[in-house]
Amino acid sequence: MKQLGIQALLIIGTLAISWRLLAGSGQRTQALRRIGLLVLAGFAIWSILDPGIWNRIATRVGIGRGADLILYGLVLAFFGFVVTTFRRFRQMEVRYTRLARRIALDEAPRVSDLFPSAAHAPAPDSKGTDAD
Amino acid sequence: MQANDVWLVVPLYNEAKVIGDVVRTARTRFPKIVCVDDGSTDQSAGRADEAGAVVVRHPVNLGQGAALQTGLAYALTDPDMRYCVTYDADGQHQLADVEAMLARIRQGDVRVVFGSRFLDDRTDASLLKRLILRVAVAYTNLTTGTRLTDAHNGLRVLERSVVERLDITQNRMAHASEIVAQIGAMRFDGKQVAYAEAPVHILYTDYSKAKGQSLWNAVNILAELIWR
Secondary structure (H helix, E strand, C coil): CHHHHHHHHHHHHHHHHHHHHHHCCHHHHHHHHHHHHHHHHHHHHHHHHCCCHHHHHHHHHCCCCHHHHHHHHHHHHHHHHHHHHHHHHHHHHHHHHHHHHHHHHHHCCCHHHHCCCCCCCCCCCCCCCCCC | CHHHHEEEEEEECCCHHHHHHHHHHHHCCCCCEEEEECCCCCCHHHHHHHCCCEEEECCCCCCHHHHHHHHHHHHHCCCCCCEEEECCCCCCCCHHHHHHHHHHHHCCCCCEEEEECCCCCCCCCCHHHHHHHHHHHHHHHHHHCCCCCCCCCCCEEEEHHHHHHCCCCCCCCCHHHHHHHHHHHCEECCEECCEEEEECCCCCCHHHHHHCCCHHHHHHHHHHHHCC
16 A cells, blocks of 8 residues: 555646646746756765665655656656646747737738728729838 | 728638639729738749738748738738638638628627538538537537637638737637637626627638648647647
């Protein structure tokens, strides 16, 4: 029954990461990501100094091998990475689209030149789009 | 001119073969047509221009949703514009349907008219296509609080007040559901936007079939909607 604990933990971890990273506001998410990175670095140094540590933690939570525990951790970290990258690309795409749209509209012929409305001078028949 | 307050907004991407005829035909009834060339690699932009459309050129390819939004933004620069019609470049829409939809919106009780392929049986779609579209519309209705029979139809008539508030950010195919979602969420004086559906007839020519949405694209639409 020891596995139940670690399973619950990993599932909650997965959900927390995806929720936190999906719904998180910029600053807080970034701070959390940095703290996570620091913790990871700390663990890395610790396990270099004491290679048996992962095995001991793993046995305690009921997994058996330290390598498996590291694998689970990696899967979680990778998943988090995928989600944040997706979000960042999405935001970038929105910004980039706005910029491209601005350029497109600035270079487009003006409506008032093509279709002078009734208020303006009488309309010419041809629309004359000479953008160059 | 009676159609002077209408803009046809046509997202255009590599349709050089047909766009000239589509624009020329549409120009017989609607003088104001904007084609948003979405970075086509063929002669699309030139053909549209020759045929008499205003061409707005995206500097790079952005996607159909982005092109629609650009076209709507352009139409908004015309103070005479009262209605925008979103219209496909591949010639599968019928001008008679557009006029019927405009007549509907001019009655004044709705701000949006969506075209639907499933209100009558003129449109001849394959069984698989019907199924995919049904699933898509069920999902859209479920998530947007609207009641439509066809959410992925390119033919729509939007009133200016709706166009002003619309902000399509889904650059690729999911923009159709996004438009419905935004319209479903819009409130004018605390009330939901009144909309109607009108039957439209889509001509599935060999040309449009070859370019049409595949089953794989349905998966992409769903993924883009979930991961927005």
